[in-house]
Amino acid sequence: MRELDNDVSFLRNYLTEDLVKDLDLYLYKKEGDDWVIAEKNWQKVRDTIVANMTNFGHPYLVVDNGDYHGNRELYLTHLFEGQELDLNYAEKTLQHVYMLWGRPVHLETVYEGKRILLTYDGERNSKSTLEK
Incomplete structure (x- = not known):
């Protein structure tokens, strides 16, 4: 895998619904003084992680x-x-x-x-x- 995939393609290809659930991954945001879960949809979680890896999270x-x-x-x-x-x-x-x-x-x-x-x-x- 290391020869075929970079970090972004690895996450896109292997961060599956089951793995996101097993690792209890989610997106969060701050509301007032508290951090709350904003999204648990596995595809949105995966896509956000991938987007943050693209160009090191900086916009083009x-x-x-x-x-x-x-x-x-x-x-x-x-x-x-x-x-x-x-x-x-x-x-x-x-x-x-x-x-x-x-x-x-x-x-x-x-x-x-x-x-x-x-x-x-x-x-x-x-x-x-x-x-x-």
Whole structure:
């Protein structure tokens, strides 16, 4: 198996329903001060583990345009693969990218099934919905 599979393909191929149940694997989230089980469906558990292993759990962002609006604004695109970005983290990241780029920074992503554009203009973050 070690010769044929990498970590991601191994998990995708061998993390079965029985194994997820035997290992009592589940997804959890924080609600208030408590951690609660959010999902026990074995396929969602497996797929989330695999997604977190892909690119070491980091999203793929690409530079789409370095002269957006003809004003040297940076336009980034999140190559969405089913895993939404943490919007608070993304907004803070845009602020740091702005410090490096020195001009407004835009990030296109998918959130709650809609294409959105996050922007930081040097003073404030904004979010707008994009047409399909």
